Amino acid sequence: MEDTELGNKSLSRREFIAGTAAVLAGGSFLAACGGSTSTGGSTSTPGSTSTSYTFVLIQGVKGDPFYVTMQKGAQAMADKLGVKLLVDGPAQFSATLQVPIVDAYIAKKVDVMIIAACDKQAMIAPLQRANDAGIKVISVDTFIGNGDYVNGPVTFPLSYVGSDNVQGGMIAGQALIKAIGNKGGIYIENVTPGISTTDQRQQGCVQAIQATNGAVKLVGSNYDNDSAATASQQVSALLSSNKGSQVNGIFGTNLFSAEGAAQAVKNANKQGQIKIANFDAPQGAITDLNNGAVDLVIAQKPADMGSTAVQFGVYALTGKTSSIQKRVATGYVVIDKTNVNDPASQAAIYKS
Amino acid sequence: MKASNAAIPDSKQSQAGKIAFRPLDIVSKGWSWLFLFVLIIFFSLTGQGFLNIFNFQNIGADMSLVLIMALGQTFVILSGGIDLSVGFVMGMASVAAALVMSRLGDSAPLFVVVLAGLAVGLGVGVIPGLVNGLIIARLRVPPFIVTLGMYGIARGAGFILSGGQPVSIQTNGIGQIGNGYLLYYLPDGRFSFFHLPSNLQGVRPSQIIQLLPFPLILLVVVVLICAWLLSQTRFGRHTYAVGGSEEASRRAGIPVVRHTILIYVLSALTASLAGVLYTVRFSNGAADVGDPLLLTSIAAVIIGGASLLGGEGTIFGTVIGALIISIIQNGLIFLGINPFWQFIAVGAVIILAVLVDQAKKRLV
Numbered sequence: 006m007e008d009t010e011l012g013n014k015s016l017s018r019r020e021f022i023a024g025t026a027a028v029l030a031g032g033s034f035l036a037a038c039g040g041s042t043s044t045g046g047s048t049s050t051p052g053s054t055s056t057s058y059t060f061v062l063i064q065g066v067k068g069d070p071f072y073v074t075m076q077k078g079a080q081a082m083a084d085k086l087g088v089k090l091l092v093d094g095p096a097q098f099s100a101t102l103q104v105p106i107v108d109a110y111i112a113k114k115v116d117v118m119i120i121a122a123c124d125k126q127a128m129i130a131p132l133q134r135a136n137d138a139g140i141k142v143i144s145v146d147t148f149i150g151n152g153d154y155v156n157g158p159v160t161f162p163l164s165y166v167g168s169d170n171v172q173g174g175m176i177a178g179q180a181l182i183k184a185i186g187n188k189g190g191i192y193i194e195n196v197t198p199g200i201s202t203t204d205q206r207q208q209g210c211v212q213a214i215q216a217t218n219g220a221v222k223l224v225g226s227n228y229d230n231d232s233a234a235t236a237s238q239q240v241s242a243l244l245s246s247n248k249g250s251q252v253n254g255i256f257g258t259n260l261f262s263a264e265g266a267a268q269a270v271k272n273a274n275k276q277g278q279i280k281i282a283n284f285d286a287p288q289g290a291i292t293d294l295n296n297g298a299v300d301l302v303i304a305q306k307p308a309d310m311g312s313t314a315v316q317f318g319v320y321a322l323t324g325k326t327s328s329i330q331k332r333v334a335t336g337y338v339v340i341d342k343t344n345v346n347d348p349a350s351q352a353a354i355y356k357s
Numbered sequence: 358m359k360a361s362n363a364a365i366p367d368s369k370q371s372q373a374g375k376i377a378f379r380p381l382d383i384v385s386k387g388w389s390w391l392f393l394f395v396l397i398i399f400f401s402l403t404g405q406g407f408l409n410i411f412n413f414q415n416i417g418a419d420m421s422l423v424l425i426m427a428l429g430q431t432f433v434i435l436s437g438g439i440d441l442s443v444g445f446v447m448g449m450a451s452v453a454a455a456l457v458m459s460r461l462g463d464s465a466p467l468f469v470v471v472l473a474g475l476a477v478g479l480g481v482g483v484i485p486g487l488v489n490g491l492i493i494a495r496l497r498v499p500p501f502i503v504t505l506g507m508y509g510i511a512r513g514a515g516f517i518l519s520g521g522q523p524v525s526i527q528t529n530g531i532g533q534i535g536n537g538y539l540l541y542y543l544p545d546g547r548f549s550f551f552h553l554p555s556n557l558q559g560v561r562p563s564q565i566i567q568l569l570p571f572p573l574i575l576l577v578v579v580v581l582i583c584a585w586l587l588s589q590t591r592f593g594r595h596t597y598a599v600g601g602s603e604e605a606s607r608r609a610g611i612p613v614v615r616h617t618i619l620i621y622v623l624s625a626l627t628a629s630l631a632g633v634l635y636t637v638r639f640s641n642g643a644a645d646v647g648d649p650l651l652l653t654s655i656a657a658v659i660i661g662g663a664s665l666l667g668g669e670g671t672i673f674g675t676v677i678g679a680l681i682i683s684i685i686q687n688g689l690i691f692l693g694i695n696p697f698w699q700f701i702a703v704g705a706v707i708i709l710a711v712l713v714d715q716a717k718k719r720l721v
Contacts, residue, residue, distance in 0.1 A: 067696065067697070091693065093690065093696050094696070096649075096700070097649055099645070099646075099648075099649050100639065100646070101422070101635070101646050101647070101649050101650060102649050104419060104639075105415075105416075105419040105683070105686060105687065106690065108415040108416075108418075108419055109412075109415070109686075109687045109690040109691070110690065111415070112406055112407075112409060112411055112412035112415055112687075112691075113404075113406050113690065113691055114406060124523065124639075124641065124643075126523060126525045126639065126640060126641040127523075127639035127640075127641045128639075129532075129639075129640070130532050130535070130536050130638065130639060130640065134536070136562075137562035137565075138562070139561070139562070197645070198521050198522045198523065198643075199522060199523040199643060228521070230645075
């Protein structure tokens with residue numbers, strides 16, 4: 006009786022057992038055919054022959070000009086050295102989304118995995134899996150563990166190639182403090198807690214503020230989850246509040262944060278009154294610099310990160326491990342209105 | 358609808374029509390299985406290394422978070438509702454579990470620490486589910502709105518609980534449980550269960566064969582429990598009934614209010630379980646770990662054949678839906694084409710699933 010009403014919607018007992026059996030049968034089928042084609046137990050090095058290595062660059066997030074510039078640098082070096090470079094990345098800067106990508110490339114048996122890990126703790130286990138599978142792991146931009154691959158808790162990656170973000174934050178902080186006349190209040194617009202790079206930039210900026218011995222104060226900070234729209238909302242709210250008059254300078258720890266802050270300052274008609282330091286230099290930041298919305302742009306060198314990582318990967322595969330440094334601190338270019346048209350500044354802009 | 362059809366005696370024509378349509382009926386019922394099968398064949402032929410037990414194990418283990426969340430979502434959608442808060446409930450549970458596990462640290466045996474984390478994670482996660490269920494059932498507010506509000510509340514609560522930062526666990530053993538396998542097999546024939554064989558002299562990590570990751574085992578157990586719950590118990594039948602028609606169910610004597618509350622509690626429980634699983638896998642808990650998975654969990658349920666209006670769908674359908682999404686994402690990587698096609702592919706499959714569902718209704 007029950008089956009006539011619900012029969013074609015729910016499962017009968019027979020269908021349930023059949024379904025379970027099918028799932029188990031399907032699983033064993035896959036195990037059987039997979040087992041015979043797998044090379045998981047072989048003694049050969051993963052992937053390719055000695056003349057065609059495959060590298061993968063796993064970005065922190067797709068569609069970000071910083072990572073696009075990194076890809077360009079990596080591709081140029083890959084072409085020069087004759088290795089194949091694949092590039093991929095999660096849709097959002099999130100470890101939950103980055104892990105399946107790492108696993109797929111492990112299964113694809115690439116030779117070298119160059120990765121900007123989305124979380125310094127969560128990505129340890131998946132990258133350990135890659136390392137155990139024989140894949141060389143190199144960190145770019147962000148790190149896992151504490152970034153010290155010699156004496157730290159995590160030592161299996163070959164190298165950490167990225168900016169010294171504490172130093173970068175300090176440089177940005179110092180430049181911003183100077184721009185606001187060495188007194189007043191600074192607000193920090195940050196991205197998401199847990200990202201090694203942006204947390205360190207905030208740390209560096211706070212150190213620079215503390216070094217003024219009270220002349221400059223930290224008005225506050227907030228997280229915008231890598232969304233310029235959210236950053237704009239948060240800064241607008243801040244400027245309208247009673248804390249708004251205390252703000253003389255804003256430090257945006259990545260490009261979306263600074264973009265949002267600049268938009269909010271523009272909307273409040275405080276361009277030029279409130280100085281903005283923008284970490285990261287996509288074309289939009291330079292445009293903002295040129296029309297006065299932003300006062301300082303701190304450019305990292307993502308192309309260098311990409312090309313150095315590829316170079317190190319090739320060293321590792323060809324036995325030149327002594328040429329690999331465990332830590333390469335790529336530098337900065339500080340761009341402001343006075344030097345924006347210099348060749349060095351122009352070369353540092355992230356081209357997407 | 359069905360009642361009125363039964364009242365009209367079957368004419369010869371409609372009987373013939375029924376028999377002629379039966380093969381089509383089988384295809385339309387099993388279309389998602391068929392599609393999955395076709396996808397696997399396609400990716401195996403076009404991407405070297407795809408058809409491989411290790412790749413499938415990884416797909417299974419990586420899919421476990423979304424699918425566990427989607428199982429609870431299946432019950433909710435079947436009953437005619439929706440739960441938008443599951444992503445941040447997962448985050449809350451992962452934070453709670455991480456806090457407990459990191460506080461206990463080494464002071465208790467490993468399985469006690471994990472059990473304590475699990476209990477606290479589930480306990481914390483159940484609260485939003487209870488609140489959702491009570492407001493939806495007692496105060497008669499639409500589920501979309503209530504769970505949308507809970508999305509924000511759980512998000513804020515998760516961040517406040519964690520102090521704004523991800524919570525890390527330093528104990529080594531936790532990661533081994535989350536990433537461990539049931540069976541390890543060495544090239545020289547030795548094998549061991551639950552942990553790596555002790556003497557690994559001369560064995561390179563890439564030579565060790567690892568079978569049955571723990572997250573996958575947990576996933577299979579939860580799937581079977583939910584399938585049993587939905588198809589073999591009164592609770593399951595009531596879920597379909599309420600989804601089909603809430604008014605008719607109420608008049609038939611089904612305790613709709615209590616049932617609705619239980620459904621949202623179940624959804625929050627599965628989301629919390631996913632959160633604790635995340636914490637054990639990554640030794641880390643944060644409020645936003647489940648956010649990227651919310652829409653995928655709903656998509657998996659829909660692709661699996663459930664109707665957003667309620668009353669239709671199965672657990673195995675949701676499993677197939679989640680598998681289709683994961684295999685598309687994984688297979689496209691092997692194919693080596695532009696990763697943005699993955700979004701288009703998954704979106705297209707969702708629309709396809711709804712179209713097949715509608716065509717099914719018109720033909721049968």
